[in-house]
Amino acid sequence: MPLTDAQQAEIEAHARESAPTRRPTVPALEDMLFKAFPVLDHGFVRVIDYMGDDSAIVQAARVSYGRGTRKVSEDAGLIRYLMRHHHSTPFEMCEIKFHIKLPIFIARQWIRHRTANVNEYSARYSILDKEFYLPAPEHMAAQSASNRQGRGEVLDADTAHDVLNLLRDDANRTYNTYESLLDTENGPGLARELARMNLTLNTYTQWYWKVDLHNLMHFLSLRIDPHAQYEIRTYAETMLDILRAWVPVTAAAFTEYRVGAVTFSATMLSILRRMLAGETVTQADSRLSRREWDEFQATLHG
Amino acid sequence: MPLTDAQQAEIEAHARESAPTRRPTVPALEDMLFKAFPVLDHGFVRVIDYMGDDSAIVQAARVSYGRGTRKVSEDAGLIRYLMRHHHSTPFEMCEIKFHIKLPIFIARQWIRHRTANVNEYSARYSILDKEFYLPAPEHMAAQSASNRQGRGEVLDADTAHDVLNLLRDDANRTYNTYESLLDTENGPGLARELARMNLTLNTYTQWYWKVDLHNLMHFLSLRIDPHAQYEIRTYAETMLDILRAWVPVTAAAFTEYRVGAVTFSATMLSILRRMLAGETVTQADSRLSRREWDEFQATLHG
Amino acid sequence: MPLTDAQQAEIEAHARESAPTRRPTVPALEDMLFKAFPVLDHGFVRVIDYMGDDSAIVQAARVSYGRGTRKVSEDAGLIRYLMRHHHSTPFEMCEIKFHIKLPIFIARQWIRHRTANVNEYSARYSILDKEFYLPAPEHMAAQSASNRQGRGEVLDADTAHDVLNLLRDDANRTYNTYESLLDTENGPGLARELARMNLTLNTYTQWYWKVDLHNLMHFLSLRIDPHAQYEIRTYAETMLDILRAWVPVTAAAFTEYRVGAVTFSATMLSILRRMLAGETVTQADSRLSRREWDEFQATLHG
């Protein structure tokens, strides 16, 4: 359960407030505001604020005096055009702010996206809660034999059970040490900035993360990719649902021209042309490596 | 007059729309939304959208579940603390979007601030209006004798008048050539992306410019400085007024700890200590250059 | 002719200096250092400094203690893999610094790439030279009828001649005004920061521009595109030649996986699969707009 009753009450009190605004509003996203969408065992994603909507992209692309929008079909056509031709600046005109709770080892991947604003809960200043990520059995997988940075087979139930016990025991033990190090009555009252070093990387942290729409889509396109680690991918999928509620036209163009799109190299394109001309091309006469040939075949045949 | 009747009507239609939101709203800024604040002879600054308010800074600094604010005095104390100690990330949690009309040679200074999002009116795609900046006589100054990148004495009325005529004539002439180059009936119908090269640098352009609060304050601190060129400074001053309406507590801290603050070098600090101990220090025994000594004296004596 | 004799002599004196270094060096790029490669009528591109080579990418990807490179074929394979899978951070480990002279209206496009370091010649501080871009007749084209931001037919010789005269006359006239405004003896001695506003946008400026290899390739991929304006494309092409000398393995991968690659949308991919299965697909049953269908056909048939 990611939230305490006190936290839930605080969120609900916040959500009840309302005021009129002349800014663009998105009712579907207003309904989602502040709500904690659960991710993993203790994590969540909450939308705290947003700026702009689909029409704000159109308005900026046209550098308009008023709303700047025309017919719905024209606006959608413009958004699709901008997406297709990588005109990214109009998408930068929308912004969204999240509150996210996530394991530290995932936060370390996430923070590599530099074009965002971040305020993380400070373990120099405050004490972290006793919450750590333990994978569900179906996500407990062996090292991939073929891919040096991926997962292979899911562990059998007994093995998964044993692994979970090991992870849980170590996390509990290190957290207990952390607590006793901080203890000012019966312990040394060690500085928080030092004591935290004893925590394991599956401990949860949290942050406010604010990003523009263009960079959010870039983040999502990298992190919903099947090669991304499952744990960050599941956050990305939750955020993609939010994207669909916020900017439905942009989200559809994103699916068409990014997520569902494929890129073929110069060599692959030349092979494609030969194939369309009726030629049967094999790896041997493709000038592709075995690995690239396999990737190419997989793409062509879904 | 910076706006046509049609533009004014479009703005007003936009401004009449209103909807409820659960996001933070700032009534003083809502009142300003979309309004064109005139700057220079044809320029303006308009606020198009904003995200967050003073309390959003506090909320992010505390990584809160709800509003995150406490007593007004505590929140103000925290904002002042963050400003004083250069904790910039909570200020990045607010965002503002402007529509700005400005002369091209000022746009070229402005764009050097890289941490912002920009959509400029495209002269490849569209035709620029016949509007160019002509300085008011009181801003028409000779090159400074002492400062290689500044202005000195204001020109006398007759000279200013002559200069204005020269500027106006050249701008008119080059714009007329631009128009005739574009003319597809009686002229060559030159590509817009080429014809624009004939315009002078005082031609007005416009853009949507979106920035977070931290970077806005950084921009303002550099551009309201007396060493900034007058033409960009006057935009910065208009935006500082907007800042005061949007985030009054932050704006006050900004005035106290940035705009009105001074920095003394290590050597200046050591001189200061000698002076406070009663010593009379002269430039000769100060280890400061004449130029730095003068700057130091000017700061100490206002 | 882009350089005066004095400038040429200064460059050559600089180029004669040499010193031993333990850093990676690239002889082919060393030979190019400081040389002004002419672009347009008065512009140029010069390489001033560089950091890293192909093996520095491998070294960073492996976080190595020593050189970090293995067999040439393994290193090339790794670079191709990184390029194909958009692992951009190892490419950020190389850096290059250029001195570029270019017309102001092109500088305004260029500066939109924010992830670079720039020092521009200051017209607040110094006086610009009397040099402005005049297109060669073969680049003097009419507005495209089909593309709102492109060129169509080249002008006939007589018309091009007339256009050139108009551009030259206006540039000469506004520059002469600029000079007379600056004149402290027989003119008003106007501040440089003001006088510059009278110059036309084809006046040449110059800057030092420093960028990492990843962002350089991003810049090149956008600017050597046929949709980019000719004037900036020709700079990009000169820089692509420099890229090939500097990091030949990376440049080959860039050509294979970026410049020569194509992206198909989700819908296009599904059509492709139908075609490869032997089906004849027409625009009518493609679910593509006429415009996208034409783009698709153009890609497939080169």
Place this chain on the structure above:
Amino acid sequence: MPLTDAQQAEIEAHARESAPTRRPTVPALEDMLFKAFPVLDHGFVRVIDYMGDDSAIVQAARVSYGRGTRKVSEDAGLIRYLMRHHHSTPFEMCEIKFHIKLPIFIARQWIRHRTANVNEYSARYSILDKEFYLPAPEHMAAQSASNRQGRGEVLDADTAHDVLNLLRDDANRTYNTYESLLDTENGPGLARELARMNLTLNTYTQWYWKVDLHNLMHFLSLRIDPHAQYEIRTYAETMLDILRAWVPVTAAAFTEYRVGAVTFSATMLSILRRMLAGETVTQADSRLSRREWDEFQATLHG
């Protein structure tokens, strides 16, 4: 000892290579290249490459054709001027690349500086070494009573000893679990991307970190500050020594105008003026809070 014999040999082989270059070279920094400067118990800082020197700053500020430097005193004067007036872009024209080994909890602070390029050793791809940070007894301190994010008194020897044992035991145990989880023979062969979550935050990681001189100085000014956590401060101090070898004139200006400089708020400046006019000012009539008054007094009296 931070390096194995094999690593040391690899570094030395690399360091023996030399080639001529026409780029600026800094002999004092060449001598330091590749050498691992030890930091903390297992960490280090190594310089891998650099671009530019003091004169490159001058050259860029002048947008020169040749070296661009004049008399040594003039160049130094220009660098001091640029530093004093926050003209940061010429400093961005130099770049440095480090290889750094550091505990993960420090890497998490460090990465918050976004304007740098980073390649970190991947624990998805590779297995981390059994090395974790254990503070020296003299750095083992209790939580500060007055500062919520700082250290207070150093622990007594016995307590420090006990704390060390706790930290060491937990780090050993979690690392042993990590190893057994990875074990493909006698263990589950868990995916590396999962197993790493069991490590404690004092485990060492390493990365290549590349940054321009302006942003390096910004990083250093924040991290050599007495309020920075000791563990990151000691890295910053090592890098400041490197800065002095690399760009001695800039480093001196940095010390004078940044590190040793002080900023007084608007209110503090007004008090200072009263004091210099002979008035005795107390906190009561200062309009400063007790806390700011104490900071002000501390600054004035060293």
